[in-house]
Amino acid sequence: MGEFFASLFTIAFVAQTLRITVPYALAALGGVMSERSGVINIALEGILLTGAFTGAVAAYESNQYTLVGYEPNPIAAAVIAGALGGVLIAALYGLVVITFKADQIVAGVAINLLAAGLTRYLLKLLYDSASNSPEIPGFETGIFSNPVFWLVVLLAIAAYVLVWRTRWGLRLRAVGDHPEAAHTLGITVNAVRWQGVLASGALAGVGGAWLALSVRGFVENMSAGRGYIALAAVIMGSWRPQWACAACLLFGLAEAVQIKLQTYSIGVPNELTQMFPYILTMITLAGFIGRSRPPQALGQPYDSD
Amino acid sequence: MKQPFFFAIAVLAVAVATAGCKKKETAGQDNSPAGSQTPDKPAAPSAAKSGIKIGLVYDVGGRGDKSFNDSAYRGLKWAETELGVTIREVEPGEGSEREAALRQLAAAGHDLVFGVGFLFTDDITKIARDFPKVKFACVDYTVPDDPSTIPSNLVGLRFREHEGSFLIGAIAGIITKVKTVGFVGGMKIPLIRKFEAGYQAGVKHVCPDCKILSAYAGTTGKAFNNPNKGQELALSQYEGGSDVIYHASGKTGDGVFNAAKEKKKWAIGVDSDQFHVAPCCVLTSMLKRVDVVVFDTIKATVAGEFRNGLQEFGLAEDGVGFVYDDNNKDRLSQDVVDRVNGLTKKIIAGEIKVPFE
Numbered sequence: 001m002g003e004f005f006a007s008l009f010t011i012a013f014v015a016q017t018l019r020i021t022v023p024y025a026l027a028a029l030g031g032v033m034s035e036r037s038g039v040i041n042i043a044l045e046g047i048l049l050t051g052a053f054t055g056a057v058a059a060y061e062s063n064q065y066t067l068v069g070y071e072p073n074p075i076a077a078a079v080i081a082g083a084l085g086g087v088l089i090a091a092l093y094g095l096v097v098i099t100f101k102a103d104q105i106v107a108g109v110a111i112n113l114l115a116a117g118l119t120r121y122l123l124k125l126l127y128d129s130a131s132n133s134p135e136i137p138g139f140e141t142g143i144f145s146n147p148v149f150w151l152v153v154l155l156a157i158a159a160y161v162l163v164w165r166t167r168w169g170l171r172l173r174a175v176g177d178h179p180e181a182a183h184t185l186g187i188t189v190n191a192v193r194w195q196g197v198l199a200s201g202a203l204a205g206v207g208g209a210w211l212a213l214s215v216r217g218f219v220e221n222m223s224a225g226r227g228y229i230a231l232a233a234v235i236m237g238s239w240r241p242q243w244a245c246a247a248c249l250l251f252g253l254a255e256a257v258q259i260k261l262q263t264y265s266i267g268v269p270n271e272l273t274q275m276f277p278y279i280l281t282m283i284t285l286a287g288f289i290g291r292s293r294p295p296q297a298l299g300q301p302y303d304s305d
Numbered sequence: 306m307k308q309p310f311f312f313a314i315a316v317l318a319v320a321v322a323t324a325g326c327k328k329k330e331t332a333g334q335d336n337s338p339a340g341s342q343t344p345d346k347p348a349a350p351s352a353a354k355s356g357i358k359i360g361l362v363y364d365v366g367g368r369g370d371k372s373f374n375d376s377a378y379r380g381l382k383w384a385e386t387e388l389g390v391t392i393r394e395v396e397p398g399e400g401s402e403r404e405a406a407l408r409q410l411a412a413a414g415h416d417l418v419f420g421v422g423f424l425f426t427d428d429i430t431k432i433a434r435d436f437p438k439v440k441f442a443c444v445d446y447t448v449p450d451d452p453s454t455i456p457s458n459l460v461g462l463r464f465r466e467h468e469g470s471f472l473i474g475a476i477a478g479i480i481t482k483v484k485t486v487g488f489v490g491g492m493k494i495p496l497i498r499k500f501e502a503g504y505q506a507g508v509k510h511v512c513p514d515c516k517i518l519s520a521y522a523g524t525t526g527k528a529f530n531n532p533n534k535g536q537e538l539a540l541s542q543y544e545g546g547s548d549v550i551y552h553a554s555g556k557t558g559d560g561v562f563n564a565a566k567e568k569k570k571w572a573i574g575v576d577s578d579q580f581h582v583a584p585c586c587v588l589t590s591m592l593k594r595v596d597v598v599v600f601d602t603i604k605a606t607v608a609g610e611f612r613n614g615l616q617e618f619g620l621a622e623d624g625v626g627f628v629y630d631d632n633n634k635d636r637l638s639q640d641v642v643d644r645v646n647g648l649t650k651k652i653i654a655g656e657i658k659v660p661f662e
Contacts, residue, residue, distance in 0.1 A: 003545070012544045016537055023533075120367075120396075129369025130396045132556060138563075215532040215563050219556045220367065224531040256537070262520035263541045271493065271524055 004264040013256060015143045019214065021252030022152055023048065026207030027230030028237070028244040029159045030086075030200035035239055036163060037196030038176035038297040042108025043093045044204050045227025046115030047086045051208025053119040054085025056218035057126065059136040074137040078209045079148060086205015087198050089115060094197040098190050101301035112227075120220050131220050138216035148210065155203065159241040172196055176295035179302045189302045204230075236280075239295060254280065355389045357417070357607050360410030361599075362403060364422030365529050366555045367396040373555065373576040373595060377421045377444065380599030387600075388607050404428040411436040417606045419599065423447050423496050424526070426461075433459040440611050442602050444595055445496060452615060461615045462598050466496075467503030467661040468652055469591045469625030470551070472645050473573055474507020476589060476627065477549040478515050479641050480571065487542035489535055489561050490521040491554035492528040497521070499661045500553035500575070500591075506660050510648070518542045522557045529555030536560030543568040549588060551575070562586065578628045588636055590628045598624060621653045 007013060027044045034041040058081030062072040089111060096107045120130040127133055143149050163169040171192050174182040179189045204227070211226075212218050229251055237244030254276045261268050361381055363374045378394070385392045393415070395406040403420070407428055410418045416439065420429040423445040430449070433441045433456040446461025455461060477486045488504055490497045501519060508515050520538045522528040535557035539550050543564060550565065551573040552558040558575065562583035565572035572583060574590030598618055605611050618624020629642055651657045 007541075007545065010544075012540075016540065020533075020537060127369075129367065131367035131369045131374070132559070211533055215536055215560045217532070217559060219530055219532050219559060221527065221530050222532060224527045224534070259520065259537055259541045262538070263518050263545050265519060 001264075001266065004260055004266055007260050007264065008257070013260070016259070017249070017252045017256040018143050018149070020255050021249050022149065023207040023210050023226055024230050024233060024248035024251055025156060025245050026152060026210065027204040027227055028233040028248050029156060029241055030203035030207070031231055031234035032159065032163065032237075032239055032241050032244050033172070033196045033203065034090075034200035035234060035298060036176045036295055037172050037193040038179060038295055038300065038302070039094075039097060039193055039197055040104040040108065040299045041093075041197070041200055042105055042231065043090070043111035043115075043227075044200075044230050045223055045225070046108075046112035047089055047093075047201055047204040048208040048211065048223040048227045048230075049112075049115045049119055049221065050089040051082035051086040051205030052212040052222055053122065053208070053218050054088075054205070055079065055082035055209030056133045056136050056212040057081065059138070059213065060134060063137050075139070075148065075213060078136070078213055079151070079206055082205045082207075082209025082212075083202040084205070086201035086203070086208065088201070090197050090201025090204075093201075094194050097301065098193050098197065101303065104299050104301075116221055119218070123218065123220070133212075133218040135216050136212065136218075138213045148213070152206070152210070155206070156241065156245050159203070163241050168195075173295070175302070176297055179297050179300075183302075183304060189304065193302070235294075238293060251280070355607055357388075357390045357603075358415045359384065359390050359392050359417050359419070359603055359606075360413070360415035361392065361394045361419040361421065362406045362410065362425070363394065363396045364424065365526050368394065370556055371577060371579055371582055372558070372574070373593070374421060376577045376593065376595035377419070377599050378596075380596035380603075381419075383596065383600045384603040388604060390603060390607065404432070407432050407441075408435075411439045411441075416440060417442060417603060417611070419444065419602075421445075421595070423494070430456065430459065440606060442599075444598070446615070447496075448615060455614060457613050460602065460611070460613050462602065463615060463617045464593050464595075464598075464624050465499075465617060465619030465659075465661070466553075466591070466593060466625060467499045467506075467659045468619045469593065469627065470500045470503030470553075471507035471510070471652065471657075471659045472620075472627050472648060473551055473589070473591045474504040474509075475511045475645055475648055476507075476637065476641060477504070477551060477571075477573065478508040478510070478512035479644065480588060480637075481512070481515065481547070481549050483546055483548050484512060484514060485516045485518065485545070485547040487539070487545075487547040487550035488517060488519040489538050489542070489550060489552040489554050489558070490519070491523070491557050492526060493521045493524055495662065497553050500551075502660045502662055504551055507648075510657070511644070516546075518545055518547050522554055529557055531557050532560035532563070534560065536564045539564035539572070540568070543570050549573065551591070553591075558582075574628075578630075580628065580632045584632070587633070589633055592626045592628060594618065594624050594626070619652075620649055 031041050055078040059074040059078035062077040063074045093111050096102045097104045124130040175189045175192045233247035234244050236247035368378050381392050384390050397403045397406045418441050420443045425443050426447040429443045441459045444462045522534045539561040549571040552561040553575045562572050565586035571588040572586050573588050576593045579590045580587045
């Protein structure tokens, strides 16, 4: 018992919590961008997975070649490719739900299935295995000296400023709450929604690249439900970037504590401890923690005709 | 006005999504050099064609897992070259695709169809009844309450992983300098518990006051596919003082090896020889000879000596063991190997009873 409590007050524990939190937080920030504009984003899971895949491929391939005497940095390549991969799959999602106004829940689930199948298929084509990539270059340093971590911190601050302190953010929130009013004021509703969805793809895609870089490789379905946890964090943080990040930190903390509980075999059944993040999610969804008010036009396609 | 458009795109989305699922099966077929539909790839068999067709469906993780599935693959390829059988493999995605793949292979006229992994138990039992002329084999078959209900065309292949894990535990218990060792499991189920129980008993046998840190990645099938979680569990155990970790967690184990590299500590592989996943840090691996068992089952079928029911493979049958070769001979001293071989003899002789739960 003493060992368990002692382990909670170490730098290693803080680092572990943050490592677990990063992909949640990036996906949740993406979720806020999209949902604030009025587009539900169940597809976060698929975007994470796609970002992990494109990130892993970029890290691996950039390590194989020299571009006209210049050696690309595989980690930077992975982060950029992760964001691009996320943007691509988010664009497909945007096309279906914004341009063609399909049901957002159904389309989101379809994107997740597509991402799971497509990454396996492409993996097989590229590396002759549907289950994992070859080893890729990954993070060499602890989290506090990892530039990608600080990039993520910057992204989180930027997301907050963008959504709450800029004209763009005001428009984003306006089309999510009162699209007709925004339209009357001369804002092109669907154009702003497109921006929200694409930003969501870029952010969650980087989260995927983080997953792959952390373990030096891509494994099929390695997002392992993190996109759904992030979605819960968006709701728990009442669609505000800073609170969504805080919720992610709480989930990360819960998972890290759960790992320590297992490590020191405290007599809590591990089925129970593993349920903790999900129980928190359900309590939030049931509305027991404050009132979480969604953007008013969330899930409603906007027809300008 | 947008209605037909919307409908078209919905159809397209579904078509694209299903195409993604379909295609990976096609890719699986393309990959089997002697697949009946793809004569454009050169057929490798050196032996004369036996005319026997073997189908095999992989577990979660699929081919390339450098572990359980790859071991099955080796057995299959071995049978292809040595016995001249025609092989076809399928890597299913999630859930119902497993059943569909089995059914498809059975319907396509294969003589023997393998399901690799305990998850196949229910589906393969049902499908064996539907296709009485086809023979089925299930690796890690879960024994039903009444074993006499196993269909006459189905063989359940089981391993005594706890015996192999006992030897691994003994090695870990001898090697550890800090009297603390770790275990990382995938999904918490009786099958993986066998690995843990055998390992714990092995550690305690050689080092009664050693401490064993133990953790599982999850409670669903995803727990075998979550390397990031495996890495955090392993880092936590290394930071908690252990200097050797044994994993039984499929691809989640990739994270364990990555943690071992980072901490410069020992990790122990499972199912296949996993030395090459992390050459710096793999002490040894618990071998589960799925390859040998798959090959032997095919060989028996080719010879017309297929037997149904349950078959168990432990130390006595060479079904499990540990890796000791050129790669790790400077990591395990002769003294250690002698001690472990002594334990093997005792287990085979029944002097040591290894617990499995």
